[in-house]
Amino acid sequence: MSSRKLEGRLVVASHNPGKLWELRQLLSPHGVETVSVGELGLPEPEETEPTFAGNALLKARTAAFASGLPAFADDSGLCVEALDGAPGIYSARWAGPERDFGEAMARVERELKERGATQPFRAHFLCALAVVWPDGHVEEFEGRIDGVLVFPPRGTKGFGYDPIFLPEGLDKTFGEMMSAEKHAMPHDGSRALSHRARAFQALAASLL
Numbered sequence: 001m002s003s004r005k006l007e008g009r010l011v012v013a014s015h016n017p018g019k020l021w022e023l024r025q026l027l028s029p030h031g032v033e034t035v036s037v038g039e040l041g042l043p044e045p046e047e048t049e050p051t052f053a054g055n056a057l058l059k060a061r062t063a064a065f066a067s068g069l070p071a072f073a074d075d076s077g078l079c080v081e082a083l084d085g086a087p088g089i090y091s092a093r094w095a096g097p098e099r100d101f102g103e104a105m106a107r108v109e110r111e112l113k114e115r116g117a118t119q120p121f122r123a124h125f126l127c128a129l130a131v132v133w134p135d136g137h138v139e140e141f142e143g144r145i146d147g148v149l150v151f152p153p154r155g156t157k158g159f160g161y162d163p164i165f166l167p168e169g170l171d172k173t174f175g176e177m178m179s180a181e182k183h184a185m186p187h188d189g190s191r192a193l194s195h196r197a198r199a200f201q202a203l204a205a206s207l208l
């Protein structure tokens with residue numbers, strides 16, 4: 001539990017529209033006013049750190065110092081067991097400059113085939129969240145969801161790798177789920193579903 005609370009305007013340090021939308025959905029019930037880095041005209045920093053947590057911190061810190069407001073960043077990705085955790089922190093970069101996730105998902109399938117991997121193709125999504133205040137104070141949270149990959153991709157909802165990710169114990173991919181299902185926030189104390197919602201649950205318990 002942190003003594004620091006999120007108050008006033010918060011900068012959401014993401015340039016990914018799918019993620020931005022989910023993060024704002026998660027924040028809105030708490031009455032936190034948000035402004036995105038894009039709306040502030042701030043550039044996308046290069047993600048030079050070797051970990052999700054390091055890159056989340058880098059993005060939040062850059063935005064907090066540039067704006068003079070507390071900033072919130074998410075670094076996330078898909079880690080495939082048979083690919084030794086790839087694409088991992090390179091999840092966005094596998095989609096190339098055009099952010100073509102059809103191609104990124106095809107590459108995952110191709111690399112599994114090349115390695116002779118057999119089903120089930122175990123994988124997890126990871127989400128690191130960082131909040132940085134302009135005085136340098138930092139709060140960090142993490143969430144994970146385990147599942148398996150399915151090919152061909154299923155569903156057109158969500159973003160990124162959602163259509164190939166089947167969460168453990170469920171029969172719908174993230175691409176087949178309404179977004180409210182993907183990041184639902186249970187009110188009975190049970191665990192949220194997605195990696196982002198799980199990380200956010202920890203954040204909310206501490207900062208909101």
Ligand SMILES: O=P(O)(O)OP(=O)(O)OP(=O)(O)OC[C@H]1O[C@@H](n2cnc3c(O)ncnc32)[C@H](O)[C@@H]1O
Pocket residue numbers: 013014015016019044047059074075076077078091092101125158159160161162174194196
């Ligand atoms: O850094 P920002 O500006 O936030 O946007 P980004 O898209 O580059 O975000 P990341 O660096 O964190 O890269 C994470 C990639 O992993 C994928 N990813 C993360 N969370 C996901 C989710 O919930 N569903 C599907 N794909 C996801 C997605 O393709 C992202 O582009």
Ligand SMILES: [Mg+2]
Pocket residue numbers: 047092
């Ligand atoms: Mg990024």
